[in-house]
Amino acid sequence: MVRQTQAYRVSNPVDINVASASGAIQTPPRGANLETRQDNVISIINLNVYYGAFHAVADVSFDVPKHHVTALIGPSGCGKSTVLRSINRMNDLVPGARVEGSIKYHGHDICSPRVDPVEVRRRIGMVFQKPNPFPKSIYENVAWGARINGIRGNMDELVERSLRQAALWDEVKDKLKDSGLALSGGQQQRLCIARTLAINPDVILMDEPASALDPISTLKIEDLMRDLVRQYTIVIVTHNMQQAARVSDQTVFFSLNERRQGVLVEASPTRELFTNPRDQRTEDYITGRFG
Amino acid sequence: MSAAAQSRDVLVAPDTSSRLRRREVQGRVLRGLFAGATSFAVIVLAVLLLSIVLDGYDWLSWRLITEMPSRRPEEAGLLSALMGTLWVISLTAIVALPVGIGAAIYLEEYAPRNWWTRILQTNISNLAGVPSVVYGLLGLGVFVNLFGLGRSVISGALTMALLILPVIIIASQEAIRAVPLSLRQGAFALGATRWQVARHHVLPAALPGILTGTILALSRAIGETAPLLVVGAAGYIAFNPNSLTDQFTVLPIQIFNWTGRPQDDFKHLAAAGIIVLLVVLLGMNAVAIFLRQRFSKRW
Numbered sequence: 001m002v003r004q005t006q007a008y009r010v011s012n013p014v015d016i017n018v019a020s021a022s023g024a025i026q027t028p029p030r031g032a033n034l035e036t037r038q039d040n041v042i043s044i045i046n047l048n049v050y051y052g053a054f055h056a057v058a059d060v061s062f063d064v065p066k067h068h069v070t071a072l073i074g075p076s077g078c079g080k081s082t083v084l085r086s087i088n089r090m091n092d093l094v095p096g097a098r099v100e101g102s103i104k105y106h107g108h109d110i111c112s113p114r115v116d117p118v119e120v121r122r123r124i125g126m127v128f129q130k131p132n133p134f135p136k137s138i139y140e141n142v143a144w145g146a147r148i149n150g151i152r153g154n155m156d157e158l159v160e161r162s163l164r165q166a167a168l169w170d171e172v173k174d175k176l177k178d179s180g181l182a183l184s185g186g187q188q189q190r191l192c193i194a195r196t197l198a199i200n201p202d203v204i205l206m207d208e209p210a211s212a213l214d215p216i217s218t219l220k221i222e223d224l225m226r227d228l229v230r231q232y233t234i235v236i237v238t239h240n241m242q243q244a245a246r247v248s249d250q251t252v253f254f255s256l257n258e259r260r261q262g263v264l265v266e267a268s269p270t271r272e273l274f275t276n277p278r279d280q281r282t283e284d285y286i287t288g289r290f291g
Numbered sequence: 292m293s294a295a296a297q298s299r300d301v302l303v304a305p306d307t308s309s310r311l312r313r314r315e316v317q318g319r320v321l322r323g324l325f326a327g328a329t330s331f332a333v334i335v336l337a338v339l340l341l342s343i344v345l346d347g348y349d350w351l352s353w354r355l356i357t358e359m360p361s362r363r364p365e366e367a368g369l370l371s372a373l374m375g376t377l378w379v380i381s382l383t384a385i386v387a388l389p390v391g392i393g394a395a396i397y398l399e400e401y402a403p404r405n406w407w408t409r410i411l412q413t414n415i416s417n418l419a420g421v422p423s424v425v426y427g428l429l430g431l432g433v434f435v436n437l438f439g440l441g442r443s444v445i446s447g448a449l450t451m452a453l454l455i456l457p458v459i460i461i462a463s464q465e466a467i468r469a470v471p472l473s474l475r476q477g478a479f480a481l482g483a484t485r486w487q488v489a490r491h492h493v494l495p496a497a498l499p500g501i502l503t504g505t506i507l508a509l510s511r512a513i514g515e516t517a518p519l520l521v522v523g524a525a526g527y528i529a530f531n532p533n534s535l536t537d538q539f540t541v542l543p544i545q546i547f548n549w550t551g552r553p554q555d556d557f558k559h560l561a562a563a564g565i566i567v568l569l570v571v572l573l574g575m576n577a578v579a580i581f582l583r584q585r586f587s588k589r590w
Contacts (some may be wrong), residue, residue, distance in 0.1 A: 093479060095404045122482030134492060144491065145481030193570035274331055
């Protein structure tokens, strides 16, 4: 079953999302600025991130097109997650972290100290590597974020809609009062996605969302991403190149330079990056020759 | 597989059987020492309790907690001291809890990690080790004299609150720190403010630990004598406190007062008083355990 879907995702060009993706993306090489594109939700320009004296990410620039899945791949410690966490200001919570450069979200610079990180995170949601549902009921897990953000109206309806969107409703509809922690790992992760959807974000960041899950759960999350990308813009960090190939429309490859800083090597449409990489380092990495 | 077995043999070989026996003896001796240390503490405590119960059992009666102190031991009770203790402890809790938990939330959830907060932190730890009589002197200087609150219940309670504040802050900080970071991140990622994260996720998760630490600190305060003596709790009070500015006495001071009397009967009365104090203490600890269980079960 897993293999089937893989084949479907990768080889069938008629798949609506992949098709629209390869049609829409004409990303220039090396993640150069794409100021000309109209439908970029996020443009990262010369991003530098420091942890104390350590320069973790150096001069990273790339764009995140609307209604596309952008995958960030690369070896451990190359700054993928750091870049991801800069997009919704989660690095603010890390003592000693400093971000330079700019991240334009619909033209607004997210990195500006005048921008309220709470406001940013409300629009740019995040799903973490390890499922982290709240120690509350399934219902409350979804409703809490909506409630604190002042979303009014029929909460039952919102909870149901969010759980349906996250492909979890059928599994939990009879036990909404049960603890979110009683679910399996894969269900917990979809619950975390549901609670993110409930605040109706514009962009969803996913930090290795399936790396702690079994293959079946992983597959469900991947299918879910393809569904969600019709309405949302998704940026995902993954260690799994097959996953990047399966779910993403654009892939950004990071690596370490000689000073152990995370740098962007190549940002291309996924199919292009995996079949015809522009950079030798990309090719070495995707063919498993990375040293 | 045979290679693995071989390498294991090589590793085991230098440990000849006499060496191995020496290590096993060492382990047994240390185990005995540690068990001895534990039993020593428990036995001393048991002997103390036993001697107190033997001394005071015959004097234990309802009269003890329904009567005021008196010059005649057969008529004396410790009602005023019991009420004084309840007043002081309740007021101490009312003052120290919000301040202590608030300080812990600030230090863990809001404060940046810099030299200033490090100094604060070190000072709080040091304050937890300051002898209680020093707090008594502080209370005498500030609450009794400077604020003009006099030798009153409120002066005693404020002094006690200062005394246990560092302990409450440290215990609460530890409970808050034990809340997993992933929980906070999940809440922050939904656009929660710091206060919403603290109020809805960190505090409920940390509450059992905070309550336990707080009640243990209050239990310690109940047994304190020195600071209240300095602040001016009286040794002989034949009325219950009715307001914050009334004079007062507390159980340990009443007990201390009785042990100082020449008559033997008062010594027995003191032992009975200690039993009452212990019951109050055990009661509070039971509440702490109950609350911990109750709140831990919420998920």
